[in-house]
Amino acid sequence: METQPQMTLADLINEIYLLIDYSAPEGEANLLKEVLERYAGDAIAMNVFHHFYSFLPEAREDGITGLSRVARHHGVFLFCATTLHADYLYLATREATTLLGPFSDGIEEQDLLEFFGWRDDEHFRKAVGDPAELEEHIPMNDSLDLCPVCGTGDGEFHAFGCPVEICPWCDGQLTNCECRFTRTGRDQFSRDSHLDELLTLLEEEGRIPFVAEEHRPSFMTEDS
Ligand SMILES: [Zn+2]
């Protein structure tokens, strides 16, 4: 996956606006910006828009007119971006985005198919159906069933490093409490293997999955 440049969401959106001015066919820019604005609070969707307008898939003037969520698993999203010319499959997390290719080409990577629960490409095509019939992606910040930071679903584990994950040892914030140091005996995590060590200890203790109910803002649950 290609890692996105480190910038704030507002910077990212401003950059996409500029890119749209260069990429949009004559007379389409306003419509394309309206589509962008629908997802302005959704960091993962913004990564897809940024990737699209930075590397126009077929190097021709084009723009995203709709975004559908094809599948989601553990904070990894498979999107279908419908453009003025075609439908494209994108794989996206909060950190990175990759273009898989035209929707009509399906998915070749077996590991990826299995990650989302499809046996093979044929199963994927049957299960997903016509891209024109896919439901529009609801912005993540409006999706109460998803972790607002890493996008993992109700009952699933957070992406490792998500600040919403609760520490199983002290009930604090896992990315902020002292347990990662005291449990591993390390004072810093400079290699992937150090993080793997922590993850193994966490899994032995039992990681705490995301529970949508507990993380909803209080004003949303008052009447229920
Ligand atoms: Zn999370």
Ligand SMILES: [Zn+2]
């Ligand atoms: Zn802790």
